[in-house]
Amino acid sequence: MNVTHLYCSSCGKEYEPRRLYNLCDCGKPLMVAYDLEHVQTTLSRESLTSRVPTLWRYEEILPVDAQSNRITLGEGMTPLLKAERLGLLLGMGHLYIKDESLNPTASFKARGMAVAVSMAKELGVKKLAVPSAGNAAGALATYAAKAGLEAFIFMPSDTPSSNIIECQQTGANVTLIDGLITDCGRILSDRKEAEGWFDVSTLKEPYRVEGKKTMGYELAEQLGWELPDVILYPTGGGTGLIGMWKAFDEMERMGWISSQRPRMVSVQASGCAPIVEAFNSGSQFGAEITNAHTIASGLRVPRAIGDFMMLDILRNSGGSAVAVTDEELLWAVKEIGVAEGIFVAPEGGACLPALKQLISQGKVSRDERVVLFNTGSGLKYLEAFGMLEQK
Known part of the structure; x- marks a missing residue:
């Protein structure tokens, strides 16, 4: 066992490993610490x-102990594709796309849920619950089914139909809510104790x-x-951004990489951009966006x-x-598709106009090595593209 303890991302309070936790007593997310020397x-x-081409190739820096508890459908080791034709259009020679759409459930959410559900199984959980704008719900439903656990899912009623059907067809208990993901989260929070659910909301559990x-390790x-x-990373809850930064720190401490870090860019939709607003105003926290709206449901x-x-x-980066x-x-989804043959999700598409902005502002040089993250498949958002064609 390489996990030494859990610690609060805000106040630093430490917790014993191998117990069920949601948030720290101060209400902030918990993180996992490892004995990297032993690793x-x-x-x-x-x-x-010589290792298996899934995220479990990094098993020593993942929290699941027993191999029998590792729930896998082949997640991870997604391709890093050199975007040569798109780069040519932008005058860039070192542009890449990390294509997470090739994960099980067709999104990067498979990574997080594979580990979270595996840990839930290892710690004896029977019922898991999540509020989701779509892809996290599909991933939870799928991995819970594989693990033989119950999944309870709360989604906005305007969630893409592919996500709803995906959850229903993998046996989850699905409740649709007239509201946003934050409304779904409040309902889950109000009911979870009475229902015996363990909450696997974004960053409300440590795993x-x-x-x-592992996206950072792979990169x-x-x-x-x-x-x-x-x-450039499309940002809703931001777990991937936070996770990659943690990976970079762990790799440096193990001597695998230098102290050099990428400049990290959070990409959001203008109808729901709390991180952008907080960054620009110099705030430490983002204010909740009222009437949040965007066709890219993962960014809402x-x-x-x-x-x-x-x-x-x-x-810091x-x-x-x-x-x-x-x-x-x-x-941008179409521009990427025509140039590179990748049908990206709207969230992934958002990275391209963001990159163009940064180039025009002189914040990114055309000769730099740049990675765009596509977090899911466009096939899960067909209604969104129908709306585009109507315009």
Whole structure:
């Protein structure tokens, strides 16, 4: 067992490992700490060459002990694709797309739920619950089914139909709510104690971020252990952004990478951009967005519990936060598709107009190595593209 303890991301309070926790007593997210010196007795950069091509190749820096509790559908080790034709259009020679749509359930959410559900099984949980704008729900439903656990899901009624059907067809208990993901979260919170549900909401338990951090490990491995200059990441709850930053810290402490860090860029939709607004105003926390709206359902998170962590990462890395319109991100999906043959989700599409903004502002140079994250498949958002065609 390589986990030494859990610690609060805000106040630093430590907690014993291998127990069920949601948030710290202060109400902020908990993170997992490892004995990295012990980790290195079996895990090295060289050892990875012969390992399984899933996120479980990094098993020593993941929290699940028993191999029998590791629920897997082949998640992780998604391709890092050089976007040559798109780069040519932008005058860039080192542009890449990390394509998370090839995960099980067709989104990056599979990473976090694979680890969270595995830990829930290991710690004896029987019922899991989550509020979701779509892809997290599908991932929970799928991995809970694989683990033989019950899943209770609360989604806005205007969630893409593919996500709703996905959850229903994998046996989850689905409740649709007339409201936003924050409204779903409040209902779950009010009922979970009486119903016996364990809440696996974004950053309200410690283990989804551990699955998401493997994107950072993969990125380093795929680039020969030299991180890119800039990472553009579509941000709702922000677990992936926080997870990758944690991965970079762990790898540096193990001597795998240098202290050089990418400039991290949070990309949001203009109709729901709490991180962008807080970044631009110099705030430590984001204010909740009223009447949040965007066709990119994964970006429709009015307030993120990990906002203070994201804002610290953006500022400490010399990065930034960018908002784009729904029309821009939807057209970008087609631009990426025509140039690279990748049908990205609207969230992934948002990274392209954000990159164009940063280039025009002189914040990104065309000769830098830049990675855009596509967090899911466009196939899960077909209604959104129908709306575009009507315009």
